[in-house]
Amino acid sequence: MQKKMTQWTAVFLLLGGLTFLGGCGTPSTTVHPENQKETAAADQKSGKTASQAAGQTLYRAGKDGKLKAQTVKLAGAKDKLPLAVLKELVEKQPQGDTTFPKGLKVNQVTVKDKVATVDFSREFQTRRGDHDTLLMLYAVVDTLTEFPEIQSVKFTVKGKPVTVLGGQDLSVPLQRDKKYIQ
């Protein structure tokens, strides 16, 4: 009897949920057609533990409102390169560069199942202006997805997930978007 009651309760809740909770729909996970991986740099062919100088492309905001590519040589173990390249991008900004808010630090980059999680300092959430927010996000995403082992990026601040920033829905990891590149 109790089992039957439980079944009825479940059916009731399901119907109720279908009728009323439709408004809380989950986001569609549309795959953006522009998300095409650019050719992996020849440097990526180097061994997993290789410690050598590698030419790595990173992207900063250009004057025309798009991202401009720049190549840097970075040495180090391959699994440390994503953090190294982000530190180069974020913490060594040239004079007058506005890609990132002042004082922003990269705490950590972890890669799991082709998704990179970037942990920033709290300045990440001080970014204002939709244009600058988008350029900041895609400067990170397009730089990290230069690595073949990274296909999308999510963001945390001091370990806490950032799900909305400047109106952008970051609950699903962001994929590469070449349209932001000059």
Place this chain on the structure above:
Amino acid sequence: MIKKLLLLFFCLVACLGTGNAQAAAKIQDVVYGVNPNGRLRIVLDTNQATRYKTEMLDNELRVTVYGNLNSSIPRVTTPKKATYVSRVYLERKVNATVVHVMMKKPLQKGMFNVFSLKADRVAKRPTRVVVDVIAAPPQKTFTPKKNNRPSSSPWQSTRPKPSFGSTYSVVGGIKGKRITLDAGHGGTDPGTHGLVTGTYEKDVTLPITKKVKALLEKKGAIVYMTRTTDVDVYGPDATDAEELQARVDVAENSHSDMFISIHINASENTSVGGFSTYYHPKTKYDIQVAQCIQDQLMKTADVDDLGVRYANFYVNKRSTMPGALVECLFLTNKREEKLLISDWFQNKVAKAIADGIEDFYNQHQGG
């Protein structure tokens, strides 16, 4: 088992209808609308949450709404162009009004939908009871053809989305289209600000959006606004996601065919300027809407064209109908700030947005 389930479902519907029982409700207005596909919608505005009862007769859908009908409301209506409805009679009873929807064909389950809507303080709409009679016979299995036009039937959706949300129409021109306009920011969230005058983004998006509303209404659209004054749509203590979802809800609850969010851009780089329109490709139409608006915007001034861009704006991504987010120039650019705070330029931008929306519907005139 199926019978039991159906019984339970109808019990549930009855519970929903009777949940907010109060005596002597008033039906203040009754509005009829037929969409381009031939679906009839009857909206009964009530002064409080009201019970209702639905009965199926052979050639009649009978909906009893427990409220007194305002005596000035016409009792008989013949909705032109409604596929299945020949006439609607409103019968006054003691503390109740019976809506007799006379059918051209025998009534079947799935041909109609009756539901209530809560008061919407943003759109300034009261509590409502809505009766929909669809345009096409219900089909047990629906196989969409390639390039099939989206139906406005709430029963067609295959997405796990709000039951009344994922229904929109792009065909038949702009007339009668339900369009939700979202004036970016508001209330405790001022958005960006001009560097010369200090004008807030929220105080530029609102007048532009109001102007777009007036222009769209002139073109025959039905316009809903997420806000009409300087307020937070959800409330002052909302999280970002709650605030943005509240804006999406206005579009979903009004069954809008399109959602347009209007913003002003900003950058630390004060030389950056120009128009850009963002889309999220949740439907194949989003990019087209964005392109039509961007094309019109670029005719308004000699400014940079930042183009149509893909983005993950919450309001675009989480709404089910086609839409776009417009970034009207940069408040952080001196020259553009001057343009943005002037009434004549706001008129130009509003006209461009309204014309762009009309262009989109004109492109889909024939389906």
